[in-house]
Amino acid sequence: MSNDDDNHELRVSKIRNGTVIDHVHGGQALNVLAILGIDGTEGEEVSVGMNVPSDRLARKDIVKVEGRELSQEEVDVLSLIAPDATINIVRDYAVEAKHRVERPDAVEGVLSCPNSNCITTEDEPVTSRFDVLDDAVRCAYCETIVRDDIAAHIDT
Amino acid sequence: MRHDHLITSKQLSREDIEAVLDHAAEIDADPAAVAQRHAGTLLGLLFFEPSTRTKMSFETAMKRLGGDVVDMGSVESSSVKKGESLADTVRVIEGYTDALVLRHPREGAAAMASEFVDVPLLNAGDGAGHHPTQTLLDLYTIRENAGLDDLTIGVMGDLKYGRTVHSLAYALTNFDTKQHFISPESLQLPREVVYDLHLEGTTVREHETLDEILPSLDVLYVTRIQRERFPDENEYQQIAGQYQIDAATLEAASDDLTVMHPLPRVDEIAADVDRTSHAAYFEQAHNGVPVRMALLDLLLGGETDE
Numbered sequence: 361m362s363n364d365d366d367n368h369e370l371r372v373s374k375i376r377n378g379t380v381i382d383h384v385h386g387g388q389a390l391n392v393l394a395i396l397g398i399d400g401t402e403g404e405e406v407s408v409g410m411n412v413p414s415d416r417l418a419r420k421d422i423v424k425v426e427g428r429e430l431s432q433e434e435v436d437v438l439s440l441i442a443p444d445a446t447i448n449i450v451r452d453y454a455v456e457a458k459h460r461v462e463r464p465d466a467v468e469g470v471l472s473c474p475n476s477n478c479i480t481t482e483d484e485p486v487t488s489r490f491d492v493l494d495d496a497v498r499c500a501y502c503e504t505i506v507r508d509d510i511a512a513h514i515d516t
Numbered sequence: 517m518r519h520d521h522l523i524t525s526k527q528l529s530r531e532d533i534e535a536v537l538d539h540a541a542e543i544d545a546d547p548a549a550v551a552q553r554h555a556g557t558l559l560g561l562l563f564f565e566p567s568t569r570t571k572m573s574f575e576t577a578m579k580r581l582g583g584d585v586v587d588m589g590s591v592e593s594s595s596v597k598k599g600e601s602l603a604d605t606v607r608v609i610e611g612y613t614d615a616l617v618l619r620h621p622r623e624g625a626a627a628m629a630s631e632f633v634d635v636p637l638l639n640a641g642d643g644a645g646h647h648p649t650q651t652l653l654d655l656y657t658i659r660e661n662a663g664l665d666d667l668t669i670g671v672m673g674d675l676k677y678g679r680t681v682h683s684l685a686y687a688l689t690n691f692d693t694k695q696h697f698i699s700p701e702s703l704q705l706p707r708e709v710v711y712d713l714h715l716e717g718t719t720v721r722e723h724e725t726l727d728e729i730l731p732s733l734d735v736l737y738v739t740r741i742q743r744e745r746f747p748d749e750n751e752y753q754q755i756a757g758q759y760q761i762d763a764a765t766l767e768a769a770s771d772d773l774t775v776m777h778p779l780p781r782v783d784e785i786a787a788d789v790d791r792t793s794h795a796a797y798f799e800q801a802h803n804g805v806p807v808r809m810a811l812l813d814l815l816l817g818g819e820t821d822e
Contacts, residue, residue, distance in 0.1 A: 477643050479624040484601050486628050501624025502645060503708050 373407060378426040380448040380455075381438065386411045386419035391441050391511040393423060395470055396434060404428060417444065436464040440471075440497065441511045466491050466500065472515040478502035488515060521630040521637045522815070525648040525683040526712065530690040537656050539810035540803070550581055550809065554816060557583035560613035562605065563640070564591050564620045569779060570640050570650065573804035574617050581809055586612055603632045610635050615816060618642075636815045644677040644706075650778055651683040653807040654737070657800040661774040662734045665692040670729055672698040673739030673759055673784060675705045680778040681739055682709050689716035696721045696729050700755045703745065725758070730769050736761075736794075737776045738784050762786035766794055776800050 384392055389408045398404055405426035414420035435447045439461040449457040469487045473480050480488050480501050489500040496507040506513055522528075543550055559578040563571050575585045588594050588609065596605060602625060606616060610633040618626050619640040626639030626646070641647045658664055669688065675681050675697050685705070688695060695718060697705055705713075710720050723729055730736070741759055746752035760783060766773065777785055777797040789795050 475623060477622050479602065479620070479622040479628045479642075482602070482622060483599075484628060485603050486631070498708075499624065501627050502643070503623070505708050505711060 373424075374453060375405075375407070375424045375426045375450055376453055377451055378405075378424065378428055378449075379430045379435075380450060381423040381425075381430075381435070381442070382420070382446045382448065383414065383416055383444050384421040384423065384438075384442040385417060385444065386421055388442050388511065389421035389423050391514060392421070392438060392445075394514045394516055395437055395441060395511075396430070397470075398425060432459065432462075433464070435459060436462050437467050437470050439463045440467065440492070441514075463492050467497070470515055471497065471506070471510065471513045473499045473502060473504055474506060474513055475499065475502050475504040478504065520634075520815075521626075521639075522648050522811070523626045523630055523637075523639045524646040525651045525687040526646075528648070528687060528690070533652070533655060533687060533690060536652050536807065536810050536814060537659055539814060540652075540656055540806040543809050543813075544806040547580060547806070547809075550813060552582040553813060554578070555582035557581070557615075557816060558613045559583060559585045559812070560609045560616045561585050561587040562609060562616060562618045562620075563588065564596065564602075564618075564625075565641065567619055567640070569801055569804060570619065570647075571617075573801075574638075574640070574649075574808055576805050577808035577812055580805065581812060583614075602629055606633050606637070615812070638811070638815070641679055643679070644682075645679055646683045647679040648683050648687075649804075649808060649811060650680045651687045652811060653800065653803045654680070654684050654776065654778070655687060656803050656807050657776060657796055658735055658774070660799075660803075661796055662772070664688075667691065667693040667734050668696070668732055669693055669735040669737060670696040670698055670723075670726070670733045671737045671739070672726060674703045674741045674745065675699045675739075676703045677742070677745065678739045681705070681737075684737065685709060685713060685718075686716075689713060689718045694719075694721070696723060696733070698723045698726050698729070699759070700724065700741075702755075703741065726761070726765070727768070730765075730773075733769065733773055735774045735776060736769070738781075739778060740780070740782055740784055756784070760784045760786065761789065763788040763792055766792060769794070 389410050407424040409422040411419045429449050438445050445461050447459040448455045468489045471490050490497040491500055496505050498505045578585050606629045615636040617638045617640050618629055620642050623643035623645040625642040630637045671681050713720050741756045743752050773794050774796045775794040779801055
C-alpha cells in the first residue's frame, strides 16, 4: 500500500465489515452510490472520500459501506462510471477479497432511457435494460445508444 | 421460421427472408392453394396509430388464408383511453386471438409487448423504430424488379424518423447491395442505424442531393418528409422541394430504374411518374397481401413442405 493510500485511510475511517470501493475517478463517488441505490435512507453507515491524492489516478474518490457486502453483479454495474474501481470486501477489519469491476453484458433497472419516446418511459410494468457495448450502453427496447455522461441517466 | 415474434428486420437472416419471399411468390401464383389453410384462426389487430395499407393488408391476408381478424379499433374508443398499459392490453387480447399485430407510436413498444405474450407478435411499426413487414414486401418488390444482389439502391427523404428506411437498410445488409442515403443534413440516418450498418460491414454513403448518384441507381426508394419535422413552413417548403421527383427528374436515370415508396405520398413523387415504367409503388402496396400471407402462414405453422 502506498503512502498516499495510507494518508487517505486516515481521512476516511476504517470499516469493520462491508465493502470499500476504491480508485473511483475523482468526483464520481456520489454517482457510485446512486448507481448502487445507496442513499442512506436504510441506515447504512457510508463514508465518502472525494478527490483524495492517488498513485494510479491523479485524484480519486473512495466509498466505504459498512455492513454490506456487494455482490459481483452489483459491482459490475460500477464499470459503467468507475471502470478502474477496485472492490475490497472487508470482514473484521481485514480485506477478505479484492475484485476489479468487469463490464457486464447488460444492466437492468439502473439507468433510465434518455429517449423520451421510448416505451420504457411510459407507465409500463417493465424494468429498463441496457446492453453494454465497448464504449457505450444501448437501450434494449428502443436501441438508443448512450455514449457520454452515462451517470446523468442513473435511475434514481 | 425459427422466430415466435417479428420485432425487427435485424433478426432476419438471408435464409429467413428468402423463405418468406419464396413462399409469397408461391401464394401469388396460386392463392387458392392456401385459401382455407388457416380457417378458424383469429388475428388481433392493435393499431395505436392510424394505418390504411398495413392494417388492411394484414386483414386481407388473414382472411385470404381462411381466418379472420378482431380489431381493437381506434385508441379513442378503447380502454387505452382509460389509461390501460400496453402490457395489459396485449395480455388481454392474446387470450382472444392466435397472433397479434401491433403498431404503436413509441420506439420499443413491440419489443416490450412481446415479453408479455406467448402468441406470435408482429411489429407493424414502433415509433421511429422498425417496420419489418413493410421491409419484407419492399424486398419482394425489389427482387421482382431488380434482384436483391448486385443492387445499387438510393433511399431518399426522411431517413431520421423513417422506420421503413431503418428496417430496409438492416435487411439489405444480408445481400450484395450498395446503399446510398439522400436527405437534408437534419434528417440523416440516426447514429444507432449507422452503428448497426457498420457492424454488418455496410458502407453508409450519404448525399445531400440526388443528382450526383441518380444515374447509378437500380432502385430509388422515396419517403415522405413530414411538415412537422421543421420549425417553420418556409423552411419545410424549401427543403422538402429539393427531395421531390417528377418524370423530368428521372430522365437522368437508367431506363431500368425502379421507383418505390411505402405510401402514402403527398407531393414527393409527382403524378406524372405514375405513367412511366419506373413506377413500382402501387405494385409494392399490392405485394403487402401475398407477403403478409406468407409470413402469417410461416409464423402460424401452416407450412407443410418442411
